Structure formats: structure tokens, C-alpha cells
Amino acid sequence: xxxxxxxxxxxQHLQSFVYLIPILGVLPALWTLYRQTGTRExxxxxxxxxxxxxxxxxxxxxxxTAQSDSSPLSFLIMSSVLTSGYxxxxxxxxxxxxxxxxxxxxxxxxxxxKSFRRPR
Numbered sequence: 001x002x003x004x005x006x007x008x009x010x011x012q013h014l015q016s017f018v019y020l021i022p023i024l025g026v027l028p029a030l031w032t033l034y035r036q037t038g039t040r041e042x043x044x045x046x047x048x049x050x051x052x053x054x055x056x057x058x059x060x061x062x063x064x065t066a067q068s069d070s071s072p073l074s075f076l077i078m079s080s081v082l083t084s085g086y087x088x089x090x091x092x093x094x095x096x097x098x099x100x101x102x103x104x105x106x107x108x109x110x111x112x113x114k115s116f117r118r119p120r
Contacts (some may be wrong), residue, residue, distance in 0.1 A: 020049050050092075
């Protein structure tokens with residue numbers, strides 16, 4: 001489907017930034033994927049934001065369950081590392097989006113193999 005010339009590209013770009021806001025951006029990203037709305041780039045950004053949030057929450061839950069066996073200090077250190085990593089990764093994706101570069105850290109192995117294939 002060709003892009004609509006009446007759509008505001010800057011507004012769509014701003015919506016993609018909202019998806020990458022740590023913790024708060026999960027709801028609009030989930031809504032976009034659930035409703036199957038937005039451009040392909042917005043859906044890709046939504047998927048990246050949701051995967052990043054899922055990895056952070058899964059790591060946080062694993063650290064919380066492992067906390068019962070070890071000291072509370074190790075849980076605090078692990079949770080701060082996970083949370084800081086989540087925020088830094090979100091910020092890095094925002095910078096890539098601001099530079100209008102693709103968010104391709106979630107490429108499938110098939111597409112990576114295609115890009116590294118030698119020409120014949």
C-alpha cells in the first residue's frame with residue numbers, strides 16, 4: 001500500500017519515540033500491535049519496545065526469585081543493572097530512531113544470512 005501523502009511523517013516519527021519511552025511506552029506499543037494500526041516502521045518499533053520491556057521484566061522477576069537464596073544486596077545490584085540496561089537500550093534505540101536509522105537489532109537469522117551472502 002503506497003504511503004498516504006496527507007499523513008504527517010513527523011507525527012508518525014514522534015509516535016515511534018513514544019513507543020520507546022521506558023515502561024510508559026509499552027502501553028501504546030501494545031495497543032498499536034493489538035489494533036494492527038500504524039506504518040510498518042511503527043509496528044517494528046512497537047515490537048522492539050515490547051521485546052525490550054519483556055526481557056527487562058523477565059530478568060527482574062528472575063532476579064527477585066533468586067533473591068531468596070542470596071543477600072538482598074545482590075538483588076539490588078542485579079535489579080539496578082537490569083533497569084539501567086533497559087533505560088540505556090531504550091535511549092540507544094531512540095538515538096537510532098532520531099538519526100532515522102533502522103532498528104535492526106532484532107533481525108531474524110534468515111535476513112542476516114541474506115545480507116552476508118557473497119555475490120556470485
